[in-house]
Every structure is written in C-alpha cells, then in structure tokens.
Amino acid sequence: MAATLTSPLRRPRRSQICIGLTCVTLTCIGAAGCAPVTAPARAQVVEVEAIDPAPSAAPAQPAAREKVMLGEPSLTAGVPGSGPITLAEIDAWLADPKNFVELDPVLPLGLSQGAAQITGLDKNPLTRAKIELGRQLYFDKRLSADATVSCASCHDPSMGYSAHTKTGVGIRGQLGGRNSPVSFNRILTGVQFWDGRADSLEAQAVGPIQNPIEMGFTHEGVVKRLGELPVYKKQFDKIFGGLTIDRVGQAIAAFERAIVTSPSPYDYYEQMKAFAGLDAEDIADDPDLAKRYADAKAAVEAHPMSEEAKRGREIFFTEKGNCTACHVGANLADEKFHNIGVGMEAEKPDLGRVAISKDPKDTGAFKTPTVRNVALTAPYMHDGSIATLEEVVEWYDKGGHANPQLSDKIRPLKLSAQDKSDLVAFMQACTSPTPPVQAERLPADQ
Ligand code: HEC
Ligand code: HEC
Secondary structure (H helix, E strand, O other), X not given: OOOOEEOOOOOOOEEEEEEOOEEEEEEOOOOOOOOOOOOOOOOOEEOOOOOOOOOOOOOOOOOOEEEEEOOOHHHHOOOOOOOOEXXXXXXXXXXXXXXXXXXXXEOOOOHHHHHHHOOOOOOOOOOHHHHHHHHHHHHOHHHOOOOOOOHXXXXXXXXXXXXXXXXXXXXXXXXXXXXXXXXXXXXXXXXXXOOOOEOOHHHHHOHHHHOOOOOOOOHXXXXXXXXXOHHHHHHHHHHHOOOOHHHHHHHHHHHHHOOOOOOOHHHHHHHXXXXXXXXXXXXXXXXXXXXXXXXXXXXXXXXXXXXXXXXXXXXXXXXXXXXXXXXXXXXXXXOOEEOOOOOOOOOOOOOEOHHHHOOHHHOOEEEOOOOOOHHHOOOEOOOOOEOOHHHHHHHHHOOOOOOOOOXXXXXXXXXXXXXXXXXXXHHHOOOOOOOOOOOOOOEOOO
C-alpha cells in the first residue's frame, strides 16, 4: 500500500515516499532538510507515483495473483484474432491459466490516492478471462430485445464513455429521462445511478437490460439468448460454472472496473508539486529519488498545465470556487448527493435521491459526477440541460437555482470573466486517455 506525503509536512525526521509498488525512506538532514510544502488553502494528501508501473520479472510459474496497473492495454485488447470470436479461439483462450489468475489492480497516478476506495473485488474478483467476457457483453447489441442497443450505445468510449445526447436513447429510439453518466473509474465507486438506487456495479449492470426504454429485454430472455451462443456458453461455464443473470452483471462489472482514466496534466502537476517540499540536495543524494524527480519533471513538461488551468485549479480547490466541497478525492467526486438546483424550476421536477432515501433533505439531490474527462462528455447534469462547461460555470457563478433544498455549499461566486475561463481550463486539464479497448470482436453466432 502506497504511503503518502501530506502537506504541510509535519517536519518529519524521515519521510517515506512511495512510487508505484516500491517505497523509499528519505532521511531529512537538519531542520531545513525537509522544508514544509507551500500549503494549499485546503490541506491535501498528495502522492508521488511512478509514471509507469515497474515491470516485474515474469515468474516461471503463473503466480497465484498478478499485480496489474489498470489501463494496461492487454486487459482490454480482446481475445487474439480478428472477426467474430470462434469456438476454437475461445477454447485456446480459456485453456490459458494466466487468464484465470486473480488480479490485484494498481491504480494509475492520480487515481492511486483513492486506492482505499476500491470496492467490490472481494465479492467479484478480477481475472483477465472475466474482464474479457464483460468486454464482449458490454459491446454486444444482442443484450437488447431487438439487438440494436448495447451498453456502449449510451456509454461510448469515443464519447468519453457517455453519449452526446440530452438523455439516453434506447431501443426504437425511445428517450429516457436522464443523461447518460460515464462508466469509467467505476472501481472507485459504491452506489450507482444519479440517485444511487443500485447498491453495486453488479446490480447496476443488469438494470438496463430489462429497462423497457433502454434495452427493452428480460433477464430470462437474455440468459436464454446468450446460452444459445456457444462462445458465451463456454465462457460462463468455465469462468463461473454456469450462466445466470447475476453472472452477466459480474462480468460486465469486471470490465467496467478495468476502465480507468490515465494521468492527466492535472495529475502530473500534482505529482511535481509533491516534490516541492523536498530539499534539492536530498533528491540529488538519493539516486532512486533523483530518477523519479527527473521522470516527474519530464512528465509535467510533456503534459503541461496552462497558466489558465493553474489559476483555475486554485479557484476549484479554494473557497473562491468551492468546487471541492463536492468534487473531491481521487475521482473528483464525493459519491454523495446534493441539490444544486438543476431542473428544480420545472412544474414537476425530477426529485432524485429522495425517491430512494425517503429523506426530505434529499429532495432534488443527485450524485456528484466526476470532473475527470468532463470536457469529453457534454451535455451536462442529470437532465442534460447544460450544453457546455462555460455554461456550467455560469450556473455555479449565479449560485445554482434557488429552491428550498438548495445545498448550503452553493452560493453566488462573483467570479470574473477571467476566473470563469480559468475554471474551464482547469477542467480541461483533467482530461486524459482511457485504455484502448477492442470494441469489434464479439462471439460468433454459432
Ligand atoms: C439507453 C441508454 C443506456 C443504455 C443502453 C445503458 N445505459 Fe447505463 N445509464 C444510462 C442512463 C441515462 C443512466 C443514468 C440513469 C439514472 O441515474 O437514473 C445510466 C447509468 C449507468 C451507470 C451508473 C453511473 C453512475 O455514475 O452512477 C453505469 C455504471 C451504467 N449506466 C452502465 C451501463 C451498462 C453496463 C449498460 C449495459 C448493460 C448500460 N449502462 C446501458 C443510459 C444507458
Ligand atoms: C454542493 C456540491 C457541489 C459543489 C459545491 C459543486 N458541484 Fe458540480 N456538481 C454537483 C452535483 C450534485 C452535480 C450534478 C447535479 C445534477 O445533475 O442535478 C454536479 C455537476 C457538475 C458538472 C457536470 C458534470 C456532468 O458530467 O454532467 C460539472 C462540470 C461541475 N459540476 C463542475 C463544478 C465546478 C466547476 C464547481 C465549482 C465552481 C462545482 N461543480 C461545485 C455537486 C457540486
């Protein structure tokens, strides 16, 4: 488990710095040896991480467990080959013991500070075989009644794992009532949906299949159809010991947990900032640390944050913008529910969380979405009512929309035009690639 550098440093005699999977202890020489980091307005925990996972020597025998950095392309590359996946290919895939080794996922820089937030692996361990089965199911339109809609129709990798429509568009072009949220970085999240009505990713994944305006099928129907496709049948039998709707959910959840955002310019900037508290001589004295410092510096130079984005970061993380009152933590989302007034002007507003919690305080409250890759996922909000990030910032600047349950964290911000564009620039600096995913290769019809 990676240790962290907290800022301001409490003048430790020794500080431990963990990068990737290894830690070094740095001894501070003299009182000035470990100068305190310039404290940001809100004390944060910053972690120094390697840019690339340290490649471990391949064991002669497949290990009982495999440590793997999420985002590693081989996890989502699909069964080797081209065209529809054949029975012979799947037999070879399932015969390879390495695809059944339990994975210990390591999070990439930035998300790694949220390692303690990882949920669901005890009940649904990750293996390469399970992630691959989930990948096939995620992109397979045969999971919908008329075989026209897949999960990817509304959570499309080319649209930041969401859809550029105001609300979800299901079978026969039916419109849902809410905007499609993102399906990445789910490994760090608990309850799902804007109102949190699904307890887990597994429970969430089987919902759309029988939602009449999404995939419009039944659980019985989908289990029967998949059971008639030998490539699926083989995989469910070998991976789970049989095919049930719950296992469909488990496989899809495993795939979603493998989809994470890689480090963004913001993360490289934070990584570099963590070194600011260390003395140059101490860095130079420790070859290992010196190498990491050089790597962090190179990364920040290759993925720079603009001056606008740096100023925007200050607004985002301080009282001035107050964004981190809710968009906080590794995924820049607190996983809680807040009323910021969106849609509350309607005659019959969508009341959100209260329908689940029955707590009147939750009237008009929705789950805080991530700001990671938000530049890729317009339109915004649970109802898709805001078209651009500029307009989102205007929304916050005017203090949301007044209503009796408006969060006390929402108030007029009085930002200047420059502040507003800086905030947008900061959010844009939170953009980074998700892993390359094989979206075409699906099980053959027979
Ligand atoms: C017709 C469009 C559509 C399809 C198809 C669809 N979704 Fe969704 N998805 C949505 C919408 C809209 C929501 C938000 C609904 C709500 O909160 O009430 C959502 C919510 C989610 C969430 C919750 C995210 C969060 O932040 O809480 C996940 C995860 C997800 N979908 C994954 C999937 C998977 C997996 C499938 C395929 C089995 C799928 N979706 C199929 C539109 C769709
Ligand atoms: C009180 C908690 C809270 C605060 C403070 C807050 N947000 Fe939000 N944010 C939310 C919630 C909740 C939503 C979704 C609201 C809805 O759809 O009804 C949201 C939505 C968003 C979205 C749209 C994301 C999407 O995928 O649709 C962006 C962008 C955003 N916030 C940025 C910011 C910025 C920038 C600030 C600071 C100026 C900020 N937020 C302050 C809770 C908050």
